[in-house]
Amino acid sequence: MEVSPKTYEALCRPMIGHRGQGFKDLYGKIQPQLQTLLGTRQLVYLSTSSAWGVMEGALRNLVTRKVLNCMCGAFSDKWFDVSKKCGKEAEALQVPWGSPIRAADIDARLATGQFDALTLIHNETSCGVMSPLDEIAALKAKYPDVTFIVDAVSSLTALPIPFDSLGIDVLLAGTQKAFALPPGLAVFTASPAALAKAATVKDRGYYFDFVEFEKNARESMTPSTPAIPHVYALSSKLDEFYAEGLDARFARHTRTNTMLRDWAARHGFTLFPEPGFESRTLVCVNNGAKPGGRTIDVAKFQKLVKDRGVLIDGGYGKIKGTTFRISNMGDETPETIAHLIGILDESIAAL
Ligand SMILES: Cc1ncc(COP(=O)(O)O)c(C=O)c1O
The missing domain is CATH 3.40.640.10 (Type I PLP-dependent aspartate aminotransferase-like (Major domain))
Structure with a gap:
């Protein structure tokens, strides 16, 4: 944010x-x-x-x-x-x-x-x-x-x-x-x-x-x-x-959140929350905390992303590393999230 x-x-x-x-x-x-x-x-x-x-x-x-x-x-x-x-x-x-x-x-x-x-x-x-x-x-x-x-x-x-x-x-x-x-x-x-x-x-x-x-x-x-x-x-x-208009703001969050969910799915990840109860303002990606989906070295991924100028979170508390989080809250737009996704793609490829 x-x-x-x-x-x-x-x-x-x-x-x-x-x-x-x-x-x-x-x-x-x-x-x-x-x-x-x-x-x-x-x-x-x-x-x-x-x-x-x-x-x-x-x-x-x-x-x-x-x-x-x-x-x-x-x-x-x-x-x-x-x-x-x-x-x-x-x-x-x-x-x-x-x-x-x-x-x-x-x-x-x-x-x-x-x-x-x-x-x-x-x-x-x-x-x-x-x-x-x-x-x-x-x-x-x-x-x-x-x-x-x-x-x-x-x-x-x-x-x-x-x-x-x-x-x-x-x-x-x-x-x-x-x-x-x-x-x-x-x-x-x-x-x-x-x-x-x-x-x-x-x-x-x-x-x-x-x-x-x-x-x-x-x-x-x-x-x-x-x-x-x-x-x-x-x-x-x-x-x-x-x-902007509140409805447009709400729609923007839905859109950017969907972009991040799609990114995770495209790379073989599942999400941590039970399906149907996922946040609209961030994605919490499952990285081994639950069965299913892909796992990566989160600390390394986070660093590769940071080196390219943006921040993601490496998981909170007891699910640090076995999940990671990407936010779409606040001022994020489809354009800024598309930019972030480009960086995520590059960083995943560099792992
Ligand atoms: C949902 C939720 N509630 C409460 C808090 C606590 O907020 P603060 O530490 O700013 O008081 C946070 C902080 O991240 C939060 O995400």
């Missing part, structure tokens, strides 16, 4: 005070753009943190009895650890890396009546698995008192995630992945029920207090000093999204 010169320029705009009209105008301008992007009439909040700030904050604001952490990769697995570190009662719904989280499994756990919240990562970046959010969100009607907290860190902006019609309670994303901004900012929204619940929760802290976010956002402000350069950059990026 690359940060464009235009975004760097936006980051360098002259500074303004965060309690002045200039900031209110800036936040006021991006609020409707964010609401459209997240498919919500709720306010969208700006958190000066990476995604984990809001992921931890959601637990602290919204778990009162027990949380079900749906786990299918490194980041969703870690959310379970974070629940325990926050002192919350937590249970793991673990599926093997590469498999999606299925609604039927969640349903069976929620039916026990033990849980008042669940966490789900829509697009598990570590292993390229996208869980079926529509199917899972449909469970909310059956369990209205369970708070559904969804991380869309590496999928928001690449495909529609209509918060209000899904009926979920929290939707969050860091902006350094599919938004193609530098790290340091996260966006999120929360349902009226989630906000009402948070207001009753003690010890929810200050920095990530959802009630404070709501109160401040009504005045186009943030609870504490925001990373204003990032907000300028976000504003510039949102203008780009709407100049």
